[in-house]
């Protein structure tokens with residue numbers, strides 16, 4: 001009996017120690033006490049003491065542990081770890097880790113997340129959003145831009161320059177607006193709701209490009225010259241990295257710069273002879289200054305011993321001899337300025353390198369650092385803005401449009417698609433707010449930016465397809481009245497740029513996330529690359545034993561969470577959200593355990609097993625997306641009306657996590673391990689489901705009914721009711737239709753006939769004739785009918801009008817030549 005009591009106590013205390021991540025020395029101390037107690041209870045004898053001593057003494061005395069345990073393991077580790085190229089190292093080192101680190105480590109501190117400050121707009125930023133941003137939204141005619149001119153109008157270009165839209169990231173001292181990342185995101189969201197061309201044109205110079213690079217790395221002389229000119233729009237920048245031969249594998253660019261002496265502006269100077277062939281470069285056709293990435297070589301050792309200096313970024317005025325620029329690509333009927341450029345033997349002085357000669361060869365590091373910020377802002381914000389506006393518009397349309405004598409939004413099939421749009425819009429806004437908030441706290445969140453870029457552009461594509469389906473033919477027929485089709489057509493652009501999505505999911509999110517967020521892996525890798533052997537062994541020893549304790553703890557946590565249904569985990573709130581915190585904590589522990597098992601069992605192969613990496617990345621991503629929703633809900637004052645949106649977003653994320661874990665286990669190469677992991681994670685099987693039909697119904701109704709929660713969903717989008725803005729017309733008509741329905745019913749009752757819900761003006765006449773309604777009520781019916789007609793109408797054209805604008809131009813040019 002004593003031995004059973006001793007064993008149970010030992011097991012319970014060991015579990016407690018692993019769960020709470022006790023150190024090796026505390027663990028040893030605990031066992032020492034257990035051994036002493038066991039000796040008094042006569043259940044521990046000489047053999048047990050011997051065993052304890054053989055394990056505990058070498059583990060706790062570093063002079064024995066390091067040479068006899070750590071060193072052999074270190075040598076094995078060095079052998080199995082993949083070689084890392086310099087560019088890989090720089091990509092992994094880029095940026096910082098933030099709350100995603102907590103989610104990766106198995107025990108997220110929710111209070112810490114809720115204590116991050118709520119992002120706010122300054123008075124100047126709010127004025128800009130209410131002033132110039134509204135004005136430019138009113139100025140842009142997206143049909144004219146995309147179909148007739150294949151460009152923004154000259155007035156819009158002038159307005160954008162004058163109001164400093166291209167200078168949101170430039171510091172005030174250089175004449176810029178110096179907006180927070182959060183404010184930039186809100187500006188882009190509003191623009192994106194109106195025109196993709198407009199949002200892309202404004203987004204790019206404020207994202208990765210000469211402005212950002214100059215500000216971070218430029219010399220004072222470069223900053224003083226270029227930044228004020230960029231701020232005023234006197235210079236139009238672009239950034240050229242991608243080559244025909246180097247797309248995703250951008251570090252393989254074949255473009256070169258060779259250091260040599262040549263004449264430049266009449267003087268013999270030390271400079272670079274550049275040759276490049278780039279494509280897909282946004283703003284290149286109209287750019288005056290080209291940020292160019294190329295590989296710099298110094299074959300004559302004019303600046304040092306090294307021949308291949310590596311990727312370098314320079315600013316090249318586009319008027320120089322040898323440059324070809326101006327032709328355009330035509331990206332998916334969303335004709336923002338984008339095109340190729342070539343340079344043949346273009347010579348520039350060395351001080352054209354961004355940051356001067358000392359930044360020669362530092363280009364890749366500069367790019368990945370800047371990308372870790374930019375990727376969290378432009379594309380996620382543009383995607384979010386597009387879907388926020390589409391959510392309101394589609395909700396309104398579903399309420400206004402009737403078939404089978406019912407608003408289509410009352411049909412369950414439509415509710416399912418509407419709920420996806422609403423839930424995603426809520427989540428996307430939460431993610432952009434939390435991620436840009438991190439940037440404003442001084443973070444460069446490279447893993448978060450990859451998560452936000454991938455998932456928000458994917459959600460945008462899925463949601464715009466849902467919106468198109470709900471609109472039926474109205475979404476298909478193009479023209480000034482179609483507010484969805486350009487977003488639908490352009491969706492794959494966001495998927496492709498700034499790291500194509502398949503690559504981002506398969507390689508970047510988890511590849512970078514695992515190494516950056518793991519508390520010990522980076523230290524182990526760094527130790528493996530350390531030249532000082534003694535330091536390397538000491539560092540590795542520290543990381544290794546920390547890692548072992550961490551792994552055991554995550555297994556212990558995972559098992560405990562599974563057996564208790566994670567009901568005993570603490571949560572910062574005891575309301576409807578409590579369960580979400582518990583389940584996210586549980587999956588966080590699972591992720592930490594799965595990561596270690598995958599790294600240990602697959603070693604260097606994990607890099608090649610992209611689908612394993614992608615699924616682990618999915619778990620990390622959905623943990624982050626759901627956390628952002630919880631933060632948003634709290635930051636917005638825990639509004640009960642928003643609960644359906646929050647619940648939908650989180651339940652969808654939780655289901656996606658479960659699916660990713662299940663798919664990972666089904667495909668895990670080591671089947672024995674997979675079975676054990678399956679028992680630990682899903683001892684009672686999978687139990688989470690997609691958001692229920694009832695929840696779908698609640699979200700769908702929320703999108704179709706004017707209310708505070710719906711207003712919050714569309715906050716700061718361009719919804720002005722000036723009679724011209726199609727989104728304003730939709731909002732007004734939604735209200736009018738709802739308001740006139742009781743009047744319409746009164747008419748039907750008075751004339752004892754169930755009229756169809758159209759020709760409401762005729763219903764008004766009948767109601768007045770029957771003395772059933774007042775003149776004011778009749779007016780309401782007439783107004784609602786006008787709005788309804790405007791909303792359901794589609795454009796039609798004379799055949800000649802449909803001939804593409806450029807054919808007209810070509811025809812005219814031909815006629816002129818004749």
Ligand SMILES: Cc1cc2nc3c(=O)[nH]c(=O)nc-3n(C[C@H](O)[C@H](O)[C@H](O)COP(=O)(O)OP(=O)(O)OC[C@H]3O[C@@H](n4cnc5c(N)ncnc54)[C@H](O)[C@@H]3O)c2cc1C
Nearest residue numbers: 239240241242247248280281282331497498500502503506
């Ligand atoms: C409209 C537009 C604007 C752009 N603007 C700019 C700009 O301003 N400046 C600039 O320098 N570049 C720009 N780009 C380039 C853009 O960033 C690249 O297109 C992008 O990096 C992808 O390269 P690629 O098109 O050659 O595709 P590829 O590299 O050929 O990729 C093809 C497919 O393979 C996948 N893939 C590649 N490697 C892997 C892997 N290891 N694992 C899994 N899948 C993989 C990709 O995800 C993609 O789906 C722009 C591109 C477009 C289309």
